[in-house]
Amino acid sequence: MFEPSETMMESRQEVMVSPVGDSQPTVRIAHFLKPSVPFNDPLISEVPSSYLPSPSVFDLKKWLLSVKLIGWPGTPRKWIHWVDSMHSTYQSLWKKVGIYDAIMGTKCHFLKDEDLIFGIAERWCSETNTFLFPWAEATITLEDIMILGGYPVLGDSVHKPLETQGLKTIEEKLILARQETRRTAARKASLHHWMTIFMNSGREIEHEAFLVAWLSIFVFPGKSFLVNTIVFPIAIHLARGTAIALAPAVLASIYRDLSLLKQTMVALTRNVADASVEEHLQLELRSLFYLVQIWVWERFVVLQPKPKLINHGNPVIGRWDRVKALKIGDVRSVIDSAMDDFVWRPYAIFASKHRLFYAENSMWVPLDHPLDNEIMSFIIWMRISELVGLDCIERYLPHRVSMQFGIDQDIPGSVTLINEAPEIAWNYYVRPITDSKVYIPSRFFEPDVTTRYVEWWKECVQGHQDPVKNLVQRKRSPRTWKKRNNDANTQPGFPPKYRKSSSFGSSSGFLLERSESNQIGVFSSPFATGKTDVSVANGADISAEKKNLIEDGGPKCDMKTKEMSSFAFATDHGTIGQVDSQMKPLVEIETETSIAGLQEAVEKENGNQGSQQSSLAYYRVNLSWIEEDNSDAFDMFVVDLESRISKVERMLAELKQ
Template identity: 50%
Template sequence: MKWVRWVDELKLKYESVWKKAGIFEAIMSTKSHIMKNQDLVYGVVEKWCCETNTFVLPFCEVAITLEDVMVLGGYSLFGDPVFSLLEDQEMREVEKKLIFARQQFYKSKQGKPRTSIWMDSFINKSSEIEHEAFLATWLAIFVFPHKSMVVKSCLFPIAVHLARGNPIALAPAVLASLYKDLSLFKKTIDDLKTMVKFPLEFEVNVQSPFYLVQVWVWERFKNLQPQPKLINNGDHVLLRWHKVKALKIDNVRFALDSAVDDFLWRPNVRFADKCGVFYPNDEFWICKKDLGKEMLSFVICLRVCELVGFESVEQYLPHRVAMQFGMDQDVPSYVPRFNATKAIAWKNYCRPISDKKLYFPPRFFEADVTTRYPKWWKKSVLGRDHFVMNIMKRKRGARSRKHQPHVGKTKRSSNDVGSPPGFPPNLVDTINIGTFCDDGSNTKTRKVVDLYGDVPYENTLPRKRPVSKDKLYFQ
């Protein structure tokens, strides 16, 4: 395929630059071909909650996190924001050349700089801006796709930065776009359900690598997971699902609702040697000053923050899905927004770590919930009609302000036609388009450490494993 050949050709020359910019794994993952499962995507989107940016299932609340975007997509947590300007004169000159090349399409019979013909204009043409044009293509197809499949000029500054090895934090921007598209998709479904005649097919213009949602489901729900492929050492994780056919599921909604024993809380720990995240075999504490880059990645994935994307700023709430990080789950609390401007939101994302010591759970620890969590879950979540109301009403009270946030130390081929945004050409087969809850339970507070930052989160550990005939604690 045209794109794969271009990747292999430029890899020989620019691999070291891609690694320096933190995009090597993300680029190599685009050699995968993910077979789209429309029913699966539709089914999981129905579970999305736009207020919390999580999937709400009968037995738990789960989410696509920064960790997932980094492991599955290969995107970096570190670097400058996507809205960074080009300060250097040489880089601005390169951007002008890219803009001029783009303008030529509108003056020709081709009309628009569609990704396929854009590639034809640079592959084997010995262009001085081929590398930047390549990266702009990658961004336009795989990272921030658009319905019309054109190379947008707003991507050029990022491409110019990356071509010089300057890291750009793509992970938070990609996750923000995924959250935005999931909410758009969910609201579209809800609106269509009010129609007298529900359409069998409809179109949602997503502008994110939406195939990651499907891969995320495959990685975590065993009852929805087809047989993955074996991959070689050094291969990107996404190659596990290269040309893998999805299972035929008669009722995706039922399968999701009944997956209480089939949900994998921490599948990413299997890829510790590939994803750049530190998952220790045994628990330990470490001083902030001794944190390495891989350790810092885990810390960032755990902190509540604002995700700055191209068109929106989304709230990231990992404290609602603590068990996905090997942490015991307590009642999640309301978190104020820091999204007045993109600059403020970005400052919130990259704020300094305030803790002197940080805790890392063992990779295979089976996390649990506090004794008061099942009671809150049954009242606030299982009573689904009141779920959002409970979220919005729980504001930070005087008592919660006294507590510092805590974490427990426990257990497209070349053809553009028919390719939907989110599932780029060589990744598709076909297209169908508050205050704390205090229940008075007998608990003891464990010595804990701040990882969440600005989240009124108190982690308590029950004297005994919480017991519920409804099995509201998680296995």
């Protein structure tokens, strides 16, 4: 079991293979995110039960479900003018607190593709907060939220209170201003009226009011385009130059809503056999779901429309401003067969903007000195943590998707997280660094997987009605990118609610929309379990599982504003010697030498150097080759290969002596 005090990375000699099986196995020093399943651990990880796909492709119209994406706002023309008018005065401050790209990105407009959103949501697993594809796991990470969305991963908690009287006085002024916006016929604190009052007003708190509008519309959107009082402290801190870690809060809400959408889809699909069901539900999702769609576009080449060229320094997300989606007949089948077309590191082309994240050469960076923000951000992306949102806490497990950071993948180990309260989860997010150094891969490097990962994933997928057999093999790009001269400068929350239209009732504040004549309803109570309990009102239990809070990652607390620890890192110097010993490989073997030696040993053992079976190319691991009727042959191959590798390692050890 992984403990918080353990180091984040490890390096060891392993037999590695391409994740798509288009290369020969190589014995090399590989780098992994911890924890991996120990070699002597009989309890090998399993793909969670929610991997099981829905019985059929989800049809939104067939199941009478309306999904309202509140977190996909339009961009009012008045807002764009306000951004432009504030830019010259406050751009340096926005850059200091890490929100410049996020604010400038609000001038973009993103066209919605609901088929793509539902297609990707079918593959979501709320137990791991990852997408489970037939060929691997992947997910939206803090890297995506920071690089694509422009939200900072560093700073204080979104629950940081206002501690001085001066800051509290500013909050009182904002509260009075909000009351002023309610003096209309609608008697609502409309953001349109808020912008009218403050835009170019020259008032003392105009910048704070601007940030309140930004947070209420584009970061933590509420219902009906209203001013959200819960963001007042965040806006005040940002206006005073105090960085707030918005990225974990944004990502936590996305994880929560993906789980809610997936569970609702599964619940409706399982009950379609009931002919009396004529329920029409409206599901409101308040997270920034446009980031989910753009995440898919950045990574799935076959689903990607042509992006726009952007000027140097402009937000990355501007590539997708007003870009129309492709017309895809069956999104699900395209996603399931996209093994060769998935881009693990799409942002590596922006090396000129993020030189350290996407360096030309791999490097080890020592952590025994004060770290700059880039190194800190990179570490936060890649280490297990808990994401503290305004009203939810979610698990963050990057070790399951390490190839998204250019790191090799092994079987991911299990993790126990304790997140009973926001302050505990936040302290875990900002815990001290215990590694003495961190490995940053080259942007040209394509990571591999261990051979045991290939076997494990194949067994997991086949155990859940293996969809891999339907994959279509396509030609893959070379394993190593060829560096070109112009590569570096390539430009290419609130709790979700069901609206209630009858007196059916509510649960923990989460409501249901249903017609008077029908008996089925869907409830949601993230406060109770951190996930969604989907039930049938007439007594048929759709999903009655109650997860242990520690394992499930759900908060059991009221989300009152409490003081959080400020963001800080400290290196544990007492572990340097131990970590260094972990990082040193047993035997340094160049890739070419290891392959040649392994090939020679195979041929020598077979006694037939001309035989096809003696070639490693014959034994290559190809995920598209793994089908149900080939499982025995694959198992024999793995055992045989491991035996040969052991013999080669013994031979190398003898030669070294």
